[in-house]
Amino acid sequence: MSTVGGAIKQAVTSMTNTAKIADLQRNTVEVTSSTGLTTDHGVSVSDTDTWLSVSDGETGPGPALLEDHIAREKIHRFDHERIPERVVHARGTGAHGYFKAYEGSAASQFTYASVLTDSTRTTPVFVRFSTVQGSRGSPDTVRDVRGFAVKMYTEEGNWDLVGNNIPVFFIQDAIKFPDFVHAVKPEPHNEVPTGQSAHNNFWDFVGLQPESAHMVCWTMSDRAIPRSYRMMQGFGVNTYTLLNSANERFFVKFHWLPELGVHSLIWDEALKLSGQDPDFHRKDLEEAIENGAPPKWTLAIQTIAEKDEHNFEFDILDATKIWPTELVPLHEIGEMVLNRTVDEFFPETEQSAFCTSHIVPGIGFSDDPLLQGRNFSYFDTQISRLGGVNWEQLPINRPVCPVMNHNRDGQHQTQINKCPVNYWPNRLNAGAPVPAAQGGYHEFAQKVVGIKQRLRAPKFREHFNQAQLFVNSLSAPEKAHMIAAFSFELDHCDDPVVYESYTKILNNIDFDLATAVATNVGGVLPSEVARPNHGQTTFGISQLDFMPKTPTIKTRRIAILVADGFDATGVTVMKTVLKASGAVPFVIGPRRGNIRSSSGGEGVFADHHFEGQRSTMFDALYIPNGNTEFGAVLRANGRVVHWIAEAFGHCKVIAGLGEGQNTIQYALARYVPELAFGTFDSDAVVTSYGVITSGKYSLGSTATDMINIASG
Ligand code: HDE
16 A cells, blocks of 8 residues: 555644544554553563563473563453444444535535534534444445435534435334344344355345335445545434524425535455455555645535425425435535544544534434434444443544533543533523533424324335335446345345245336346345336436546546566556556566666566456556567466456456557456457546546446547
8 A cells, every 4th residue: 555654644634623533642652662551550670571580590390470560551441441332233344534614505504503604614524424223343335325314523513423324214213123133133043144244144134124125226326336435425324403593494405415426336246246346445545645635525515494294295204204405405515525534543543432412503403213212322322332421522422512511420531621510500600611601502493293103204104115215326337236236135145035025016116127136136026016106217326427526537446467577668657647647556476676778778667466456446457568478478477367347347457558459458358258358548448447436337337339439
């Protein structure tokens, strides 16, 4: 991984509000070459390698002494290093950055929350991305929803927007969450599978819980195997509310739109990467930030005025439904940039704790029954995970604004309050701390009338319209990927009741989808359409709707395969052009070290050995020209031939010149015998690489497309 490390880290963060970084500095200890080793109580340690024992110094170790407080402390501390992992979203990674509201955006029509309206502010953020099902050590590229949890350290307190990369959820009511999570997590009798929903229990549950149909379609789509955390949308999912200074309330949905567009892996790549590079997404985020390409997202909102709450055919408080953008447009209101990796994973990323109930003035909840349950759950879960009620005092979690109230004591209290009273009202400390006369959190005066009962509102009982809308809105390759995903998952269920039931459910969504999947997995072939297709589509479902505004190859990893006898000029030019466009080229050869060029002059240093990397870890492939020995060596190397064929199978852009081109043709001859590559200059190659960044190839494509692109 090429980085420029600390220098960039300093430079990028100095451009932004450093309030949170400065706050973390209070707990950050620099270890220098002269830092001495001590015990936890600060006593200098002279030997950390040998347990104190009784010995005559001649005949081997004698009895170890329990007296050795240094050894005992070391072992004690080690024994207790692990804390419980998150009950869901255990696997994740995080980064620091900032959020800035756009000047003059529509936000101030809807809210007085300064974080969203004041464009002169820079609000520090910490973001944690995660998978849901797998445990802390599970691979990154599994098929799963990705968590997208944002903590904004605003001047009015912390605002946690705890979202996902998919805009809807599996269930409508929080009371079903334990059932859903038990069903998707590894089965209780054998703790299988890890990082997968491809098992009987999950498909049994969703087959019995049709409200999940819409979300299941999303998770069987390419959205559930992102190329990078940097190329995912984020969604608040739940319906929140905004309050403006005229005391008008609006329902709101939050969206994060990635600058680089939305891109996915191909399932075969994702499966292979799970073994080849289980930390693929974690490393990708770190690599981009440290190479000076900080990921960016635009924050957008959809709003609905209170009076319009019931004017939609779906219930706007139902988290299994999107608000189609044709009905409720998006307003872009600000930008988030992640520009700093963490200094230490555990105290920052692992101890970060998010709460949907953390909101700031101008932002409120709605009666969304999923959100109300979440508001209870997040605080609660931190108590057992982080060991007590004072988890909000941990450095990564504490706000950058003052915190003072009469909450006291508890495990791990770290704040020392210089105040003779701990209650309010009081006379003894002149009443302080006092509730704010102005600017405090203000609940909207909502009129509520009703009958206490357990009930799902009528519109909550419709489950398939939007699942159908989702399938209708996909492009042809996306649909094909979805059929393959359903087929993979249901093939992993060995109970016929499970896969037969689910193929019946699919017919409520789409007849062709149900027929294709049922044929593949031995399910129930539908004899007739269970539910006529309404034929509607909407913007924002297909990933093709989210191409980057300007095509870019920024941060894309390009493999350049070389061997002795390669053409040095070709490689130098290609590397220079790629780097200038923001891509990250890697030279890979028969050994790590210097590779000799055809001219016998200065060669090139190979960053990696053929055996050390796989085509799946790169977005594109280039093979330069070289002498005949160079071509012969590459063609005789099974790893190289496989690399080319695999990259082709994953629809990546492949380019070659001269002997490089011959090698590519050789490797692909049995797949596309008619393949004829044109020669092209490096500009044309960059243009064609630009196409992968448009996402076309991340969705898969045909050999014909491939040839068109490769021939510039
Ligand atoms: Fe969560 N969820 N969730 N969830 N969730 C947790 O909180 C919960 C839901 C989401 O990086 C837990 O701190 C309930 C929707 C993210 O630390 C827990 C319900 C969405 C993260 C919890 C939901 C999410 C969590 C476990 C149904 C998308 C990771 C550890 C009512 C909007 C945050 C923790 C991080 C984590 C409960 C549904 C997103 C148990 C009860 C919908 C991104 O509190």
